[in-house]
Amino acid sequence: MDNSIVVKTENLTKSFSNKEIIKNCNITVYEGSIYGLLGANGIGKTTLFKLLTGLLKPTMGKIEILGMGMAVSKNDILRNIGCLIETPVFYEHLSANQNLKIHLGYMDSDENNIEHTLERVGLVGLGKQAVSTFSVGMRQRLAIARAIINKPKLLILDEPISGLDPMGIRDMREFFLELAKTHNMTILISSHILSEIEHIADTIGVINNGKIMKEHTLSSLKTQFTDGLENYFLDVMNGGK
Template identity: 65%
Template sequence: MKKEVVIKTKRLVKTFKGKEVIKNFDMTVQKGTIYGFLGANGAGKTTVFKLLMGLLIPNAGKIEILGLDHAENKYEILQCIGSIIETPIFYEHLSAKENLEIHLSYMGVPNSHIENTLEIVGLKGVGKQPVSEFSLGMRQRLGIARAIIHKPKILILDEPINGLDPIGIREMRELFIDLVTNQNMTILISSHILSEIEHIADTIGVIVDGNIIEEVTLSSIKEQYPDGLEDYFFNLMKGGNKNV
């Protein structure tokens, strides 16, 4: 049975100072999956995420999210998305709890899940501590809490495990899988840690020089590359065979 598509871009173009950074970009993300978005530094991953979030406006092309035209339904779409893009920014003098309360107020969502969400991301008992005292790993956990607390339908996560120790990485891996399996979310995630993408992704999309050159299921990659995602990715970066 064919799955519902929740994110679709068609011939998306973004230019900066006359240079095309995103070029005829086509992406398809299916509902209830984890889409691993891979590419070298500077390939355009974060720019794509910003376009999907409405933080940047495309010069050409179309974005559809949850079946809605992004240009015409931006606010409605944003209410259905949780995100971490680049380094999470908080009100430093406020506590984790207060930062989440502000986010929920902005999203128009009741604040009944704050303590539970903090516990889920490994921040139990720190709700009153000012964020200025948080470590890098704690800030990343709070960023993930903020992304999921309003129970979005889609998560867009740009390097979400930055700053986490091995235990934290494993905890977030398990959380992401649980969010898809038990809370009906769809996740679009980028990471330089290919082994983590390999643990959780259903589909892999590879961007090179602003364009998607491959969208393929992880299972089909494993059939051709028994040693895993790293071999597939580096072969592709060196100009190897596409269409696994």
């Protein structure tokens, strides 16, 4: 695999009860980029992310991440991935600090930047507070902190701004851009809010019927679809070129 390619799948397929949710799916994500994955509800975005993070095994096909095959190097790959998929789960009776320490231990990481990480996601001074007292937005911020605390090379985020207020959405947008542009972290992100993807993504992929239908740079799309990303998305979903 090309060293500049962080994620590559070939004919990736996942079936449940003989129904294919992911079908011959091919995706390419380049180092240091933000790849925005778009698709309707129930179309396979979360299933694809679970395959890429080893939470599900493919029925068929190939996954390569950071030049390693998921089938033979799963543990090495997972040490270099941070992820937020579906509703985050925490040890409710423990503090934010304690939850992050447990995660670092699980990742076999010696990073000692818990307070700084909480500060970066907007949870200043809340490290000792029990997670059971956190609002939905605070939990989402903590989940993002957990995903990035071990400084992964690849960050996979499924609807990461869910539950955040407008200020939180703006803060996370700026943070994700900083991670990619300053720290060369590769980010694969999905969102129902097309304008947010439009603000941060370098590349756009649209998934429909279990396949990546199109992959384009955002700059080329802005030239072709001057009215915005929504028109492009609807055009692809309706079978356009």
